[in-house]
Amino acid sequence: MLITEKMKSDMMDVRDEEMLCCDKCGNTNIIEKCWIFVNDVVVVNGDCYQRTEEPDDDLTWCKSCEDACRVTDLKTWKKDNPKN
């Protein structure tokens, strides 16, 4: 199947809408602490995946704000912040 640049762009838009972001600034460069099961590793096509424990707190950090943040999805954030 031929994949055009437009198709790639549309796929990126869909993916972006599903991304999580900082509820203050909308930046998607956010991190969350988690525990990793060091012996539960799967390698798929050269990429390494490790099983993680659900975080026991909701602490997320926005690398843009350099502050703790709450997380929302990008679609909701764009709807709530139409000027951005």
Ligand SMILES: [Zn+2]
């Ligand atoms: Zn932020």
